[in-house]
Amino acid sequence: MTAGTHGVGILVFDGMKMLDLSGPAEVFSEANRFGAHYRLTLVSVGGKPVHTSIGLRMPVDGDARAASAFDTFLVLGGDPLPGSPVAPELAAAARRLAQRSARVASVCTGAFVLAAAGLLDGRRATTHWEHAATLARRCPSARVEPDAIFVKDGNTYTSAGVTAGIDLALALVEHDHGPDLARQVARSLVVPMQRAGGQSQFSASLQGPAPKTPVLRLVQEAVQADPTADHSLEALAARVRVSPRHLTRMFRAELDTTPGRYVELIRFDLAKALLDAGHNATEAAAKSGFPSYESLRRAFARHLGLSPTRYQQRFASTDRASRRPRTPARGAGAVTS
Known part of the structure; x- marks a missing residue:
């Protein structure tokens, strides 16, 4: 990396959620417009292209096993991760990248990859509300916080489901460059700096099997x-x-x-x-x-x-929201439809 550049290594794999990548990537890219210097590198096991959750073929920049050190290592989520064991080679790649990176983070069910790599042992963590109980069973030494949008424990960050990756990336930008630059990014992307409430507002309170008794x-x-x-x-x-x-x-x-x-x-x-x-x-x-x-x-x-x-x-x-009265711009007259 050139001087002043913050390298972000992103581990991708077949079935990865597209929004888990595009959300944080847009935050880092937008931050560069306001003076940051993030450089994103996509890596996969074997350096092979991967297919995303929506079927798009995603080329990568290199092999995760041969990647150099990163300032931030980010692993994405994917629908298959909670339902089956994480592939040993994917967990091994995550472990190696984490060892060579200053900061480790996951989006959504990417926490399952970190858990399989032993990177959540003894740590606080979160993931998508629907899979929090599964993560807690899969990694009993971790303290899973199902209502958190994202959790920081030392140099390890985990985020909730899908769009919470944007919240996580904003938090990382704020840590690196301060709240003013992060606020500029949030305003430009039309997202809140910090959303009100936790994941429980999106979940079903009694989700799960019926009582056995x-x-x-x-x-x-x-x-x-x-x-x-x-x-x-x-x-x-x-x-x-x-x-x-x-x-x-x-x-x-x-x-x-x-x-x-x-x-x-x-x-x-x-x-x-x-x-x-x-x-x-x-x-x-x-x-x-x-x-x-x-x-x-x-x-x-x-x-x-x-x-x-x-x-x-x-x-x-969304139809109701689209028809709400709009506030006129400062100095402008009332907006009519």
Whole structure:
């Protein structure tokens, strides 16, 4: 690398997510417009071209096994990674590149490659919310933080799903060049410097298999069938013919929660679906079983750090968003359609 150039080595492979590459690459490229000097190098095992998740053939600059040192080593994600073991040669390439680089980072499920290479042992990390539990099982010595947009632990960075690679790259630019340059990049790309809330605003709270215990499945089905009914601990216990204490023990043993919290999560997911469908917050509270808008607001604050209204604005229909009134430019008259 020439003096002042920051080398970014990017490990690619068949099935890599295209946006995992293009998002961070655009951030680094845009930063160069404002005075940074990032140089991107794509490497693969064997130096062979790879095919991306959308079928495009991607040429590379060289073989990961022969690459020189980088200032930042970045590994991308891909859909196959959580579902099957990482290829030994890919993990070995990541380990070698990490050893020769000052800083290590992954986008989305690229964390599985770092984990297979032993680079997340004893570290905090994150990945796409849908695969966080799998990563925690795959790398039990890591402390996986499923709600984080990105996590920094020493010189190792991991990011959440797909577009969170942009957040990660902005954080790296800010670390290298300060907040002013990073802010210029964010404004130019029309993205926030730091998005509000964590990954949980994008996830399904009860994603995962149904309870195995028949009694708990009956509780789940009863709440989903009529979320506005009385689902107090006593009412649920009477419905499934066990004592309240025994029902609580069953919830803690299998689901690591209480009946009350589980009922709230079912209602919370239903409220999100109602807001997504266009109901206002008061309607969503009533139809999902919350006794009032205020109780719904508190649930949103606990689970997402957002109000129901902010959540709905963030996930409104793109058609609705495109028809919002536009603010006139300073000094200009009102904009008419």
